[in-house]
Amino acid sequence: MNLNTVSVSSLKFHWQSNPDWVLNISSLAVKQKEKLFLQGPSGSGKTTLLDLLTGIHVPVQGTIKILGTDIGSLKTTRRDKFRADHIGLIFQQFNLLPYLNVIDNVILPCHFSDKRKNKVLAQGTLHKVAVKILDSLGLDDSLYHRQATQLSVGQQQRIAVARALIGQPELIIADEPTSALDQDTRDVFIKLLLKSVADTDSSIVFVSHDKSLAHYFDRQININSLANEDVEI
Amino acid sequence: MFFRLVILSLWNRRSSILLTILSIAISVSLLLGVDHLRRQAKDSFTKTVSGVDLIVGARSGQVNLLLYSVFRIGNATNNISWESYQEIAENKNIAWTIPISLGDSHKGFRVMGTTQSYFDHYRFGDKQPLAFSKGESFKGVYDAVLGYSVAKELGYQVEQKIIISHGLGKVSFSKHDDKPFTVVGILQATGTPVDRTVHVSLAGIEAIHLDWQQGVKIPGLVISAEDALKHDLTPASITAMMVGLKSKIATFKLQRYINEYRKEPLMAVLPGVALVELWQIVSVIENLLLIISAMVVVAGLTGMLTTLIAGLNERRREIAILRSLGAQPLYVFLLLMIEAVVLALIGCLLGVALIFVLLSIIKPILVTEYGLFISAMPISLEMVYVLTIIISLAALLGLIPSLIAYKRSLKDGLTVKV
Numbered sequence: 303m304n305l306n307t308v309s310v311s312s313l314k315f316h317w318q319s320n321p322d323w324v325l326n327i328s329s330l331a332v333k334q335k336e337k338l339f340l341q342g343p344s345g346s347g348k349t350t351l352l353d354l355l356t357g358i359h360v361p362v363q364g365t366i367k368i369l370g371t372d373i374g375s376l377k378t379t380r381r382d383k384f385r386a387d388h389i390g391l392i393f394q395q396f397n398l399l400p401y402l403n404v405i406d407n408v409i410l411p412c413h414f415s416d417k418r419k420n421k422v423l424a425q426g427t428l429h430k431v432a433v434k435i436l437d438s439l440g441l442d443d444s445l446y447h448r449q450a451t452q453l454s455v456g457q458q459q460r461i462a463v464a465r466a467l468i469g470q471p472e473l474i475i476a477d478e479p480t481s482a483l484d485q486d487t488r489d490v491f492i493k494l495l496l497k498s499v500a501d502t503d504s505s506i507v508f509v510s511h512d513k514s515l516a517h518y519f520d521r522q523i524n525i526n527s528l529a530n531e532d533v534e535i
Numbered sequence: 536m537f538f539r540l541v542i543l544s545l546w547n548r549r550s551s552i553l554l555t556i557l558s559i560a561i562s563v564s565l566l567l568g569v570d571h572l573r574r575q576a577k578d579s580f581t582k583t584v585s586g587v588d589l590i591v592g593a594r595s596g597q598v599n600l601l602l603y604s605v606f607r608i609g610n611a612t613n614n615i616s617w618e619s620y621q622e623i624a625e626n627k628n629i630a631w632t633i634p635i636s637l638g639d640s641h642k643g644f645r646v647m648g649t650t651q652s653y654f655d656h657y658r659f660g661d662k663q664p665l666a667f668s669k670g671e672s673f674k675g676v677y678d679a680v681l682g683y684s685v686a687k688e689l690g691y692q693v694e695q696k697i698i699i700s701h702g703l704g705k706v707s708f709s710k711h712d713d714k715p716f717t718v719v720g721i722l723q724a725t726g727t728p729v730d731r732t733v734h735v736s737l738a739g740i741e742a743i744h745l746d747w748q749q750g751v752k753i754p755g756l757v758i759s760a761e762d763a764l765k766h767d768l769t770p771a772s773i774t775a776m777m778v779g780l781k782s783k784i785a786t787f788k789l790q791r792y793i794n795e796y797r798k799e800p801l802m803a804v805l806p807g808v809a810l811v812e813l814w815q816i817v818s819v820i821e822n823l824l825l826i827i828s829a830m831v832v833v834a835g836l837t838g839m840l841t842t843l844i845a846g847l848n849e850r851r852r853e854i855a856i857l858r859s860l861g862a863q864p865l866y867v868f869l870l871l872m873i874e875a876v877v878l879a880l881i882g883c884l885l886g887v888a889l890i891f892v893l894l895s896i897i898k899p900i901l902v903t904e905y906g907l908f909i910s911a912m913p914i915s916l917e918m919v920y921v922l923t924i925i926i927s928l929a930a931l932l933g934l935i936p937s938l939i940a941y942k943r944s945l946k947d948g949l950t951v952k953v
Contacts (some may be wrong), residue, residue: 378945379863386861393859394851399540401547406539413536414861466859523627 307505308332308355308472312364313384315350315532325350327364327528332473332505337496338515340509342525351525352477354505356389357381369472371423386415390466390504392476392495397462398450406445408432408464418469435464438501439494456487463495467502474499480515492518537866541873544853548846552878555842557883562835563925564889566828571890571913573821577843579660579908580817583727585775586658587633588786590809591615591623591793592775593799598816601809604635604721606728606773609643611637618871619799623776627793628785631656633777636740636770639711640703646733648740648770654680654781659727660908669693670720676738676764684730686721689757697733699743703874709752711743714760721811726908738768760793778803834944836929839878843936849949852938858944868941875933879926887914888921 310330316323325347331340337391337495344523360374360381367373373381390411398407407421409428412419422431436446439460450458459479466474478493480488496518499506508519516522545552584590584605593613602608624632627868636648654672669692673680679689691697697720701709716735724730742763746756758766780786782868786805793803808949854867890913898911 358858379865382861382863385859391859397856399544399853399856401543402540411860479744496596519657 305334306367307334307336307369308507309367310355310364311356313366314363315354315359315361325354325430327351330528331525332507334472335500335503337347337499337503337506338508339519339521339522340507340514340525341511341516341522342509343511346525348525349477352475352509356391356476357385358415380475383415388418388472390468390474391472392459392462392466392474392479394478395455395482397459397465398448398458400422400451403447404436404441404453404461405429405432407450408436408463408468411465411468415469418471421469432464432468435467435498436461438498439464455482457490459483459491460494463491463498467498467504470502471503472504474504476506476508477509478510478512480510480512488515537870538873540857541870541877544850544870545874545877551814551842551846555839556878556882556885558836558838559832559929560885560889561877562832562885563883563922564893566825566921567830567886567890567913567918568826568893569824570915570918571894572909573825574915575909577814577818578820579726580814581807582660583783583810584657584659584806586656586662586779587777587806588780588783589790589793590775591778591801591803591804595922597802597804598813599807600629600775600802600804600812601806603637604777605806607637607647607732611774613800614774615801616772616799617770617775618827619796619801620773622778622798623793623796626789627783628780629778631779632779633657634737634774636737637698637774638703639701639740639743641685641697641699641733642689644682644731644733645703646679646699646735646740648737648773650737651692653734657729657777658724659729663725665725665729665867666723667720668723670718673719673734673736673739675717676736676742676768677760678719679734680720680722680734681723682722682730682732685733686718687778691718691721693721699733699735699747701747710803711895714763716742724902725775726750726830736831737770737773738877741768741770742766791876803858832925833928835881835882836925836932839875839882839929840932842925843875843878843933845940846941847936847943851943852942854944855947857945864941864944867944868937869938871940872930872933875936876926876930878902879929883922883925 307333310327313327314323315325340348346376350359355368357373357376365372365374371384373384376384385524387525399410402453409432412422412428419428422428425431433443433446438445441457441460441464445453445457450461453461459482462479464470479495480491492515496506558594590600590604592604593611593615595612597613599609603611620632620634623629626664631652633649633653635653637645639646649674657665657698663823668683679697685691696715697718698715699711701711713928715738740761745766746753778789790803790805793801857867891911894909894911894913898909901909
C-alpha cells in the first residue's frame with residue numbers, strides 16, 4: 303500500500319539536445335493531503351520538475367510515481383489522460399482561455415476527464431458545482447459570465463484555483479501562482495487556496511522562490527537540497 | 536465542447552479570421568461566377584440557332600458559313616442562285632426553308648432580306664420562336680422589322696423611316712436614300728445576333744438594288760421607289776438558306792444531296808455541329824479564365840494558411856493551457872485541422888451566397904441592357920465537386936499549422952511564457 307501521492311526516486315533528467323543533467327533528485331515524497339512548499343531560485347530546475355511530475359516529459363533515469371502509478375512507463379496519450387484525471391495545475395498567470403467565460407473555464411477539465419466529470423456530476427450539475435467552488439473562493443456571481451480577460455489578475459488566479467479543484471483531483475500543483483499578486487491579495491489567495499485544497503482532501507505541491515510563504519505549509523523543501531552531489535546546476 | 540472551443544477561439548480572433556473567410560468567399564464566388572458565365576455563354580452560344588436542321592450556302596468552310604449566316608460576321612464567298620434555291624426548297628424531305636440575303640447595313644447593323652418564313656420557323660435557345668414586342672411582320676416591300684438592340688440603341692420606334700446603306704461599313708457613303716424603309720415591327724430580345732439585325736423582305740433588297748450594279752449606282756439610271764414596285768422583284772440570288780426537315784432521319788441524305796449538287800458548288804452544314812466547332816475556338820479563353828479563377832482560390836487558401844500559421848505564436852499559451860488540462864497532442868492537432876476546414880467551409884458557403892446575390896442583381900440588368908438571359912442557378916454538379924476539392928485542399932494546407940502545433944505541444948512544457 304503506497305500512501306504517498308507523489309514518490310520520486312533516483313530521478314535524472316537531461317534534454318535530448320544536451321547530455322548535461324539538468325535535474326537530479328535522489329528522493330522526494332508527498333503524502334496524501336500534504337501541503338508541500340518547494341522552494342528554489344529561478345534556474346534551479348523547478349519548471350523541468352513540474353513538466354516531469356505532470357507527465358509532459360519523462361525521466362531519463364529513475365521513476366516518478368503519482369498515486370502509485372509509474373507515469374514514466376505510461377504511453378504519451380495515457381500520461382495526458384492521467385494528468386487530466388488526477389492533477390490540477392495553477393500557473394503564475396494567464397491560466398484561463400480568454401474566449402471562454404468564467405464558468406466554462408472552470409468546468410473545462412471535465413471535458414478532458416470523465417473521472418473528474420463523474421465526481422462533479424455526483425454532486426450536481428457541472429454549472430452548479432462550478433458556482434459552488436467559485437462562491438467558496440469569494441468570487442461574486444456577477445463575474446460568472448464575463449470573459450476571463452475582463453477580470454483582475456487576482457480574480458483570474460482564484461478562477462484558476464477553482465478549475466484546478468473541480469472534480470477533486472488528488473494532486474494540485476501550483477507554479478508560483480502568487481508572483482503576479484500584491485502582498486494583501488497574496489495572503490488572502492494562499493489561505494483560500496490551502497483551505498480549498500484541504501476541503502477536497504488533495505495534496506498540494508506549491509512551487510515558489512518566495513520563502514516568506516513557506517510558513518503556510520506543512521513542510522518546506524529546497525529543491526537544491528534534493529540533489530545528489532554530482533548535479534550541476 | 537470541442538466545437539465550442541473551435542468556434543469561440545475563432546471568434547476571439549475574428550478580425551483576421553473574418554478577412555480570411557472573406558478572401559476565400561470572394562475567390563470562390565469568382566470561380567463560381569466565371570464557371571457559370573462560361574457555361575451560360577457556351578449554352579447560349581450553341582443555342583444561337585435551334586430548330587434549323589441545315590444551313591445551306593456557297594461552298595466554303597462550315598464555320599465561315601455559320602459566321603455570316605447566323606452571326607452576321609464576315610461575308611459570303613458566293614451566292615446561291617434563285618433557281619437552285621427553288622429546286623432545293625421543293626425537295627420532298629424539306630418542311631420549310633428560310634432564304635436570307637445579306638450585304639447591306641443600317642448604321643453598322645446588318646440588314647437581312649428574308650421572308651415571312653423566317654418569323655414562322657426561326658428558333659433560338661430552347662426552340663423559342665421570335666416574338667414581336669411592338670408592331671408586326673413586314674408586309675410591304677419597304678417595311679422593316681428591327682431586332683431588339685437595333686431599336687434600343689438607335690432609339691427607334693414603329694413608323695420610323697430608315698435609310699439602308701450599301702455595304703457593311705458603319706459610315707457608308709453609298710446610301711439607298713432614294714428608297715427609305717418604314718419600321719413596322721420590333722422584335723423581343725433574344726440574346727442572339729437577331730437582336731442586331733434589321734429585317735426586310737427579299738423584294739425590298741431587290742428593289743433597292745434595281746439601279747445598282749457591282750456595288751455602285753448605275754449612272755443615269757434612276758428608278759424611284761414607286762416605279763421599282765412595278766418591276767419583277769424576284770431576287771436573282773440569295774446569300775444562304777436555312778432548312779427545316781420533315782424528319783431528322785433525312786438530315787444526312789439531304790446534306791449529301793446538297794453537297795453533291797451539280798449546278799453550282801453548295802454546302803450544307805448542321806448548325807449544332809458547326810456551333811460546337813466554332814465554340815472550340817473560343818474555349819481556349821474560357822479555360823484560361825477558369826484557370827485564373829482557380830489560381831485566385833489557391834491564393835485565398837494560401838492567405839488562410841498564412842493567418843493560421845501567424846496565429847500559432849499568439850496561441851502558444853492557449854495550447855499550453857489545454858495541454859495542462861490533459862488535452863492530447865492529437866486533440867490540439869484536430870482543433871487546428873477543424874479550424875482550417877471550418878474556415879474553408881464558411882468561406883465556400885459565403886462565396887456561394889455571394890454569387891447568388893450577385894446574379895440576382897445582374898440578371899435583370901443583363902436582360903434589359905443586353906438581352907442576355909442567364910440562369911440564376913450558378914451551382915452545377917461539377918462545382919459541388921470543385922467546392923469539395925477546395926475544402927479538401929484547405930484541410931491539406933491545414934495540416935501544416937496543425938502539425939506545427941502538434942510537434943510544439945509535445946515539446947513545449949506547461950509553462951510557456953508569452
